[in-house]
Amino acid sequence: MDSRKLAQFVAVVDHGGFTAAADAIGASQPALSIAVRELESELGVALFDRIGRRVRLTAAGDALVGPARQVLRDLATGRAAVAGVAGAAAGLLTVASLPTLAADPLAGLVGRFRQRHPGVVVDLAAPEDSSDLLAMVRDGRREVGVTEAGEPADDLTAHVIGEQPLSLILPRVLARGLAPQTGGRRGGARPKGPPVVALTRLTEVPFVATPPGTSTRRLLDEGFAAVGATPSVAVVTAQRDAVIPLVVAGAGAALVPAPLATAAAASGVVVARPTPAVVRQIAVVHRQGPQSPAADHFVALARGDTAGAVRPSAQARRGQGR
Numbered sequence: 369m370d371s372r373k374l375a376q377f378v379a380v381v382d383h384g385g386f387t388a389a390a391d392a393i394g395a396s397q398p399a400l401s402i403a404v405r406e407l408e409s410e411l412g413v414a415l416f417d418r419i420g421r422r423v424r425l426t427a428a429g430d431a432l433v434g435p436a437r438q439v440l441r442d443l444a445t446g447r448a449a450v451a452g453v454a455g456a457a458a459g460l461l462t463v464a465s466l467p468t469l470a471a472d473p474l475a476g477l478v479g480r481f482r483q484r485h486p487g488v489v490v491d492l493a494a495p496e497d498s499s500d501l502l503a504m505v506r507d508g509r510r511e512v513g514v515t516e517a518g519e520p521a522d523d524l525t526a527h528v529i530g531e532q533p534l535s536l537i538l539p540r541v542l543a544r545g546l547a548p549q550t551g552g553r554r555g556g557a558r559p560k561g562p563p564v565v566a567l568t569r570l571t572e573v574p575f576v577a578t579p580p581g582t583s584t585r586r587l588l589d590e591g592f593a594a595v596g597a598t599p600s601v602a603v604v605t606a607q608r609d610a611v612i613p614l615v616v617a618g619a620g621a622a623l624v625p626a627p628l629a630t631a632a633a634a635s636g637v638v639v640a641r642p643t644p645a646v647v648r649q650i651a652v653v654h655r656q657g658p659q660s661p662a663a664d665h666f667v668a669l670a671r672g673d674t675a676g677a678v679r680p681s682a683q684a685r686r687g688q689g690r
Contacts, residue, residue, distance in 0.1 A: 371443055373407040374436045376400055377415060381433055382509075385423055437508025444660060458487040461662040464501045464510040467494045467608050468584055472627040473530065473650060473670075474514050481666050488662045497582055505653055511663040514670070516583050517649035526653045529670050534587060534646040535629035535639055536565060537612065538621040542573055543638035562629075565640040568595050574602030574620035576611055583648065588623045591646040612637070 379389040380400070390397040408415050415429035425433070444459075461481070465474045470492075478490055493510055495501040498518065504510040505524060517528050571592070577599070578585045592599045602620045605611060612632045615622050623646060624632070629639045652670045654663060 369410065369439075370407070371439065373403050373410075375440055376403045377407055377429075378433070378436050378440065380404060380416070380423065381425065381429075385421065387421070434507045441508050441511070441660070442658070459660060459662045460489050460491060461512070461660070461666055462491045462493070462510045463512045463514065463666070464493045464495050464504045465514040466498065466501060466516065466583055468625050468628070469514050469516075469532075469650065470494065471631075472532070472625065477514070477666070477670055481669055484669070485662065485665060502653065505655060508655075511654060511659060512666055513653040515651060515653060517651035521653075523656065524653050525656050526651045527667065527671050528649050528651050531647050531649045533626050534584070534591075534623050534642070534648070535562060535626045536570075536621060536623055536642050537615050537629050537632050537637045537639055538573070539615055539618040540636065540638055541618055542621055543640075562639045562641050564643050566595075566643050567592055568597065570599075570621065571597045572600060575599045576603040576605065576614045576620040576622045577601045578608060578611070579604055579606050584623060584625075587646050587648060591623065591642060591644070594644055 376389070376393070376395070379393050380386055383389040383392050386397050386400050386404075389395075390400045393400075404415065411428070411432075413428040414426050415432060416423040417426055463474070463478070474492070478492070482488070482490065493504060495504055498515050501510075501513045501515050502521065502524065505513045517526065575588065577588055580586075580589075588599050588601075603614055605614065611622050611624065612628065612635065614620065615632070615637050616635045623642065633639050652667055654667060659667075
């Protein structure tokens with residue numbers, strides 16, 4: 369099977385049609401259509417249902433997408449090895465990350481990776497949730513994923529690289545009257561760092577949250593469930609970039625990764641540490657089997673060099689991975 373035709377088939381899938389795919393890969397639309405029809409002829413099945421100017425994968429086309437991506441990935445890995453790119457001197461690294469992990473640890477990891485391997489181009493994607501991220505890694509759209517650690521998947525390899533604490537951010541108007549806990553220090557001396565606020569004291573405080581099913585929403589719900597309560601969610605937004613501006617505007621409090629909370633403090637919000645603490649484990653995931661040299665180096669970097677507010681978990685400190 370011609371790898372060039374497979375690449376053109378995948379391009380049509382990724383760009384949603386022949387015209388957009390032709391523009392993206394620098395081919396003419398008629399030539400691309402001919403190549404896909406030749407591939408369909410070789411396989412003896414239709415890969416797309418053509419509805420006017422739109423196309424939709426048939427069952428056979430859907431079955432081919434994953435294997436086609438794997439073939440193309442294996443060819444790229446082989447070319448890199450043959451060209452002597454074992455040191456990741458050049459090439460492309462495709463990474464998917466949960467949006468709330470983009471600032472930390474992903475930015476720090478990519479920065480360090482680029483310093484060590486300046487010839488590698490890094491292409492980042494931001495899936496909606498962890499299930500979408502895992503799907504991207506499974507079908508080859510991304511080589512590596514940076515996500516919240518969860519139940520291990522039989523078809524993927526995961527390495528826990530650290531854990532990330534979450535912080536509360538509150539508008540000043542809501543923070544009034546919530547005298548911070550002193551942690552039991554004599555003389556009322558305040559501990560270093562953000563004040564500590566019990567979640568039991570926030571059951572009536574309105575919260576800004578992402579939709580159910582997202583990582584930070586689950587952590588918010590589980591944090592309150594641990595104290596036998598339910599958060600009072602007043603604003604639900606799928607636009608994660610809007611969470612901090614909404615808090616600044618007084619719409620409610622929010623639970624966000626510690627690095628975002630630190631940045632938000634400059635906007636005038638009050639930052640506090642919840643008790644009990646809310647912490648999530650972070651993992652890098654990839655498919656089983658050979659990877660590109662760039663992916664190998666990135667995973668090795670992540671396992672041994674976590675960034676920013678992400679601190680090594682007990683598992684990572686022991687040098688173990690899942």
